[in-house]
Amino acid sequence: MKKSILLILLLALSFTVSATETKLMVRAKAKDAKFIGSSIGGAYVIVRNTVNNQILAEGITTGSTGNTDLIMKTPIDRNTQLTDDKTAGFLAVVDIDEPTFVRVEVISPYNKKNAQVRASTELWLIPGKDILGDGVVVEIPGFVIDILTPNTHQYISKQSIGEGLDIRANMVMMCGCPIEKGGIWDSTPMEVVAILKKDGTTVATIPMDNPSRNIFEGRMQVTENGYYEVTVYAYDSKTGNTGVDKVNYVVTD
Known part of the structure; x- marks a missing residue:
C-alpha cells in the first residue's frame, strides 16, 4: 500500500x-x-x-x-x-x-x-x-566593407601602376541593403576614406567616391617599392554607423 x-x-x-x-x-x-x-x-x-x-x-x-x-x-x-x-x-x-x-x-x-x-x-x-x-x-550597428582591389597579398609591379593604383571597395548596410547617391541609404553624407601605409607609416589619405551602387573608388600614387597596407573606413555622422576593411600588398620592380 x-x-x-x-x-x-x-x-x-x-x-x-x-x-x-x-x-x-x-x-x-x-x-x-x-x-x-x-x-x-x-x-x-x-x-x-x-x-x-x-x-x-x-x-x-x-x-x-x-x-x-x-x-x-x-x-x-x-x-x-x-x-x-x-x-x-x-x-x-x-x-x-x-x-x-x-x-x-x-x-x-x-x-x-x-x-x-x-x-x-x-x-x-x-x-x-x-x-x-x-x-x-x-x-x-555598422557597415559591411570588402576591399576588391588591390587584392590581399598581391604582388604589383611598379611599372604596371602608371598614373596610380586604383582602390575599389564594396560597401553595404549590415543587412546587405544597397548604398548609393540619392538612395534610401544615401552615400552623400557618408565619409569613406582609404588610408595608405608603407612599411607601417601613413603616406596618404584618399577620399573615395561612389560612382555606382555599393562601389567606392579612389586612386593612390605609388612611387616606391615596399610593403603596403590599405585601410578603408566608412563613417556616417547621422547614425554613428562605422565599418572597416584592410588588405596588404607588395610593390616590386
Whole structure:
C-alpha cells in the first residue's frame, strides 16, 4: 500500500515539473536599415540560461529583409508590427518548467567575419508564454566593407601602376541593403576614406567616391617599392554607423 502511494506521488510530481514548450522569435536588425536574413547569410542566434550558461536553442535567422516602405519610410506608432511571416528571424523553441532568465546572443552578419558584431540582450521566459510577432529585436550597428582591389597579398609591379593604383571597395548596410547617391541609404553624407601605409607609416589619405551602387573608388600614387597596407573606413555622422576593411600588398620592380 505504501509503495502504491509513493508511486502515485512520484507520478504526480513528474507531471507537475514537466517542461513546457515555449517559443521565442529572435530577429537581428541592422542599425538604420532592415532585418538581417538569407540574402547576406543570416545572423547566428544563441539562447542561453543565464544561471548555468546552458544553450537552450541556437540557429540562423532566415527570410527576407522586410518591407522597405514600412521600415524605412513610414512613421511608426506604438505597437506597430514591422515584420510578417516572410521577414527574417529565428524561432527558438525551448522547454522550461519555471520562469527562466535567458541571454539572447546574436552574431551578425554570420558569414562576414570582418564586419561581424556580437550583440546581446536578456529577458525572462515564462513557460508556455510565447513571444512572437516582431519578437526580440537585437540591433546590429555598422557597415559591411570588402576591399576588391588591390587584392590581399598581391604582388604589383611598379611599372604596371602608371598614373596610380586604383582602390575599389564594396560597401553595404549590415543587412546587405544597397548604398548609393540619392538612395534610401544615401552615400552623400557618408565619409569613406582609404588610408595608405608603407612599411607601417601613413603616406596618404584618399577620399573615395561612389560612382555606382555599393562601389567606392579612389586612386593612390605609388612611387616606391615596399610593403603596403590599405585601410578603408566608412563613417556616417547621422547614425554613428562605422565599418572597416584592410588588405596588404607588395610593390616590386
